Amino acid sequence: MPGNFDGIKNRKFGIEIEMTGITRCEAAKAIKKVLGGDIDHVGGTYDKYTVGDDKGRKWQIVFDSSIYARKKNGDLASDYYKVELNSPVLEYEDFDLLQNVIRALRKTGAITGPDYDCGTHIHIDASDYTPQQIRNLVNLWSSKEDFLWDALQVSSARSNYCKKINRTFVYQLNQKKPKTLDKISDLWYAETSNSRYNHYNPTRYHALNLHSFFQHGHYEIRACNASLHAGEVKAQVLLALAISNAAVTKKYCSPAVSHSDNMRYSFRVFLLNLGFIGDEFKNYRAHLLKHLSGNIAWRHPEDAIAQRERLKAEREAARNERVRPVSQYTDEFGETHDEEQTAPVDDLSGSFGEDESAVTMNM
Numbered sequence: 001m002p003g004n005f006d007g008i009k010n011r012k013f014g015i016e017i018e019m020t021g022i023t024r025c026e027a028a029k030a031i032k033k034v035l036g037g038d039i040d041h042v043g044g045t046y047d048k049y050t051v052g053d054d055k056g057r058k059w060q061i062v063f064d065s066s067i068y069a070r071k072k073n074g075d076l077a078s079d080y081y082k083v084e085l086n087s088p089v090l091e092y093e094d095f096d097l098l099q100n101v102i103r104a105l106r107k108t109g110a111i112t113g114p115d116y117d118c119g120t121h122i123h124i125d126a127s128d129y130t131p132q133q134i135r136n137l138v139n140l141w142s143s144k145e146d147f148l149w150d151a152l153q154v155s156s157a158r159s160n161y162c163k164k165i166n167r168t169f170v171y172q173l174n175q176k177k178p179k180t181l182d183k184i185s186d187l188w189y190a191e192t193s194n195s196r197y198n199h200y201n202p203t204r205y206h207a208l209n210l211h212s213f214f215q216h217g218h219y220e221i222r223a224c225n226a227s228l229h230a231g232e233v234k235a236q237v238l239l240a241l242a243i244s245n246a247a248v249t250k251k252y253c254s255p256a257v258s259h260s261d262n263m264r265y266s267f268r269v270f271l272l273n274l275g276f277i278g279d280e281f282k283n284y285r286a287h288l289l290k291h292l293s294g295n296i297a298w299r300h301p302e303d304a305i306a307q308r309e310r311l312k313a314e315r316e317a318a319r320n321e322r323v324r325p326v327s328q329y330t331d332e333f334g335e336t337h338d339e340e341q342t343a344p345v346d347d348l349s350g351s352f353g354e355d356e357s358a359v360t361m362n363m
Contacts, residue, residue, distance in 0.1 A: 005275030007245035018118035021111035030108040057088035099230035114155030118226035137247035139255040235287035242274035264294030
């Protein structure tokens with residue numbers, strides 16, 4: 001991969017996808033067809049099912065109370081239809097497996113999206129992050145959060161579980177420039193009196209969730225609406241990995257909020273700067289840009305209009321040049337040959353060979 005983008009493919013991640021339309025038991029049976037391992041119904045508070053894969057990892061199907069349960073035909077459904085897929089820790093090479101799991105769930109009848117209050121949560125390993133890299137992550141997210149909101153179509157229905165970043169936290173982080181993760185943690189939890197060690201600490205409900213980082217060493221991106229389109233899900237994960245890579249490799253990221261009157265162009269440039277370059281990422285750029293309006297090729301739309309007019313004028317000029325009468329072309333001596341000056345057909349003396357040669361050269 002060109003540039004300093006190797007980290008996109010070298011960082012571990014995990015994913016949670018909420019859905020309904022099928023029961024947890026049906027979901028477990030669906031992913032077993034892909035993973036090949038045995039189903040273990042663990043039960044408990046989250047009515048957990050686990051399914052093993054060929055690397056010995058456990059994929060989980062669990063209950064999530066926030067899901068608006070429906071059957072595939074739209075009828076109201078019981079809590080058995082509140083389904084969440086939890087992947088194990090994955091690597092870049094596992095994308096094909098993840099996508100096949102998603103396809104199997106969709107084929108079985110699973111449905112998802114903001115209409116069912118379903119989201120996708122992406123976890124990025126950050127166990128090696130330095131305080132500066134966490135600051136870069138926060139600043140990068142803060143500066144592009146409005147862009148991300150539009151590109152990812154964050155639903156207002158999920159506002160209780162997916163809040164924008166706390167601007168006071170961003171301000172304090174950049175004013176104080178803490179040198180330790182503990183100091184950053186103090187700033188993060190300042191917005192609540194709840195114990196930071198509580199799993200359901202309210203700070204976890206930000207689109208960029210650092211609560212999970214301070215407790216478990218990985219942060220969470222909660223901004224994505226749930227999807228069972230395998231390509232779209234991969235695009236969401238790649239975006240999260242690319243943001244992580246930028247936070248790690250950039251010396252400094254500014255918290256200044258970005259604005260644009262041509263969101264489609266600006267977000268495309270953002271993606272290219274993150275490493276979404278070339279045919280390898282073509283489809284994933286398309287997924288991430290499909291909800292944005294504007295001109296993708298020109299920063300200022302009026303420049304595109306002016307360019308179209310210039311090209312149109314050039315085409316018309318070229319067309320006129322091609323159809324100009326032969327009699328208007330000049331010979332090598334600069335003389336114009338009008339039809340009235342051409343020798344009569346029956347006059348074969350003198351200049352015939354010269355005229356024929358001149359016309360031939362200029363055609």
